[in-house]
Amino acid sequence: MARRRTRICFPFSGEALGGSHISAHGLLQNIDRDRFDPMVIVQEPDGEIARLMRSADVPVRHAGFLPPLRHGERAGLRDAIGIAKASRACTEMIRAMGADIVHTNDGRSHAIWAAPAKCAGARLVWHHRSSPDARGLRLVAPRIADAIISVSTFALGDVDTRNVPTQVIHSPFDTDVQADRRARRAALLGELGCAPDTQFLGFFGVMIVRKRPFHFIEAIARLRDLDPGRPVCGLLFGTPLEIGSDELMAHAKRLGVTDAIRLMGYRAPGADWIAGCDLLLVPAKDEPFGRTLIESMLVGTPVVATRSGGNVEALRGGRLGPLVPLDDPAAMARAALGLLADKAEWHRLADAARLHALDHFGARRHAAAVMNVYDELVPPFAVAAGPAKVHALA
Template sequence: MNALSPRFKAAAAADIRPLRICFPFSGDSIGGSHISVRGLIAHLDRALYRPVIVPEVPGGMIASFFAGQEQMDDPGSKGLFVPGEAFTLKKFARTLTGVLPRARFLRAKGIDIVHVNDGRSSANWALAARLAGARLIWHHRGDPEALGLRFLAPALAHRVLAVSSFALPPAGIWSARNRASVVHSPFDTEISVDRDKARDTLVRELGVTPDTLLLGYFGAFVPRKRPLLFVDMVAQLRSLAGRPVMGVMFGEARLPAMDTALRKRIADKGVADQVRLMGYRTPGPFWIAACDQLVVPAVGEPFGRTLVEAMLVGTPIVAARSGGNVEALEGGIGMLVEPDDAQALVQACAALGADLGGARQMALAAQADARRRFSEAAHCAKVSAIYEQLRRFEA
């Protein structure tokens, strides 16, 4: 990345032109994909790669998140792809209105690779990339049964990157599986949080006694993450060997119906004094470190960021044996339980809470494992190797 680095000199000697890599983003909310891309860009060798961010909303949250990076306006943003909208010919036609302007943009800017990182961006940019003659990387971070991954990626993607083995495209006659690789999401593995200080902060805010067992839920309140099941678990646990229990839920509902359902479940279970809705907060690792355990009841989660962040800050983990949770916690570095089973969650949380020494040893093993497997440098090396493969690819 230093202009005088040995790699730069080697590249110059070989007359290698830096690849122009476009990272388009639809919508204007920040999620794990944006964090991962920012970590990737920070480690890319500028002698070999020149990244450019193309946010759908100029001057918005995403644009601000990538401040300091080269950015260009999305020429096709008038054809907005609205999440959750029923698939209709009108919706399909509206998405297509942006294809030609985006293809012309990619050609005019000399873009070599379009690296899409979410479903909406894939829908908006995949066809444009192929029409422009650019190579397309389809970075999949969601359900392996997603329609785009199953039906569009086989036709349009030069390579598919999946955040876990669970998220790989299903095998079949019409599949991008033979062009897919597992590349785990990157994390700042040097992160360090004073767990005692973080816990004291949370205890004071909650107004609970220091001996309270703090169980944390982190993530959006959406059905896949099972926020209602978390409430059911706390209702069954209530106390542990005379020790009070508090469930703290960090996140927000994406739809009003879920917010209503969550508040109703809390009231119906009579745990308004044991479940607190904390809202969305940053930095996430600080609040994860404040909890005695991270509880991940999510089912079908491709690869949860909060789970790995908990590993890095030393918070013991109880998770559903489902999706990418199994891959992240392989080797017994977290407690995995049957999905959609509140009683199984209760038993695992109780076991960890009763064996503080064992929980600490498990957390330390998870921390060492996460630092080894999930660094930003390791992620960048894997992605850069794929960029180099595509450099030699004749579109």
């Protein structure tokens, strides 16, 4: 009797590429294909998410009937009606794929695919990557999920999971990443036409309220006030989503720092551009477990972050980078200035953070932990079975 691989379905909703997709891609690259048969469902067959998942060599199917849920907004009555209308088709797709487990990875995917997964007879892994007050985590996951994975202790909060196996598994990262810091800095200097002694402070992430790019601009302004002669430039890397580029530059103009702010757009791989920066500033509030903090550690760029959310966990309470109060751009500016002016401390933190990241955040380690969850839900079994009837899009 041939052992059939456990079939795992990864459904994604929406078009915008984010950290949850990059983490899922890391898992797909490291999942044991002798034991597991991963498949992906996307909403946009030619979008960035589909292209990323295809690069992991998995079958990708298109679910064009999904409701257009909006990023960062709670579902309303109209959304609920759209989800209900799509539910039957989602259930039939999961059943046709022969999925043993459905692994949802973000709020919109939970909302659309969790109930159909159960209706199709699959086990549901609810991967929580947002704030601890998310309604889905608190009200739905404990009642419907077969397992909950959280990216941090903070993100899990105090939700009652007594009846659901729950684990904190930090997101995966490519710990083999190599970045030529000197070359990346030279690339920034050349592109921006800055003076050779310019110090670059980076913000990385989609432009949404929670990540607080306005506060980053305010920190740059306060730093200029504290040390007017220091040549600094604040670089915002990321896609405008909830906050537009015009709004950001208008804020910089109000603070008198348009000459010290550059909008860089989305660039990949992000680690290369982080390596070109002297510091990473993370002003986010209630960030579950930011990817850029760990990527920054791996390429040797020290981090200054708010004492909020998963930042505290990632930076080990401040041992791997300064943590500053929320809503205090001056405190962030002072911490940044302290590191820029003290190269010995800059190097000490960079080295300590890199060693910690190498030891704790490898993609293979993450995949092994997730695969253990799968095995607990669907123990390996020996049955005669053919391959799933799934057709990848060209």
